[in-house]
Amino acid sequence: MNWHITDAQSLALIDREVDTYPYPPAQYEIIRRVIYATADFEFLDLVEFSDRVLTIAAAALASRTTILVDVPMVQVGIVPNLQKTFANPVYCGTQTITRPQKEYTEAAWGMVNLATRYPDGIFVIGHSQTALNALIKLVDSKHIQPTLIVATTPNFLGNQDIKDCLKQSKIPNIIIRGRKGNAVVAVAIINALVDLAWQAYEQKAYPS
Numbered sequence: 001m002n003w004h005i006t007d008a009q010s011l012a013l014i015d016r017e018v019d020t021y022p023y024p025p026a027q028y029e030i031i032r033r034v035i036y037a038t039a040d041f042e043f044l045d046l047v048e049f050s051d052r053v054l055t056i057a058a059a060a061l062a063s064r065t066t067i068l069v070d071v072p073m074v075q076v077g078i079v080p081n082l083q084k085t086f087a088n089p090v091y092c093g094t095q096t097i098t099r100p101q102k103e104y105t106e107a108a109w110g111m112v113n114l115a116t117r118y119p120d121g122i123f124v125i126g127h128s129q130t131a132l133n134a135l136i137k138l139v140d141s142k143h144i145q146p147t148l149i150v151a152t153t154p155n156f157l158g159n160q161d162i163k164d165c166l167k168q169s170k171i172p173n174i175i176i177r178g179r180k181g182n183a184v185v186a187v188a189i190i191n192a193l194v195d196l197a198w199q200a201y202e203q204k205a206y207p208s
Helices: 005-018 025-038 041-045 053-062 072-083 106-117 129-140 161-168 183-205
Strands: 047-049 067-069 090-092 122-125 148-151 173-176
Touching: 005 025, 005 041, 025 041, 025 047, 025 053, 025 183, 053 122, 053 148, 053 173, 053 183, 067 072, 067 106, 072 090, 072 183, 106 122, 106 129, 122 129, 122 183, 129 148, 129 161, 148 161, 148 183, 161 173
Parallel strands: 067 090, 067 122, 122 148, 148 173
Antiparallel strands: 047 173
């Protein structure tokens, strides 16, 4: 992403306030971007990464794996950065033209349709709990095998079981624990992943 001097100053302030972070630098880079997007330091302890997820995510982005999102806000937030880097296709569940289904919300039914078309895609669920529920059911039934799932849905109902199922599925994932989360968090995570992957793969492609 293109950063203004004020962005750099804000990130430096976050670094000073955090002081130390006992995990890999790449994980901290993602978390600091979430904190910058939300002005909420509680996310320092709320973002969870599955094993090797950052390596897997970077490879998937570099290979231009299709990205499926639940709401337009996520799509709008990540497309500009992708256009400057890997140019992955991005499709949104609520903008998928399908016949309405009584047993699904619009976001959930759109996600089901996208998942059947791109079963090994990168799935980003930033807002819709029903879309996440539908996605997890497809994973549990072995109908799809996503390359990566990023789930940052707010959890007002205390339904942590869905995200726990995701952790147990062995699908590479990044999730937010507890009640907090939203589409802004999802955008921050994906844009940070894209930037990290671009740095890694651009250096490999164009050695000095």
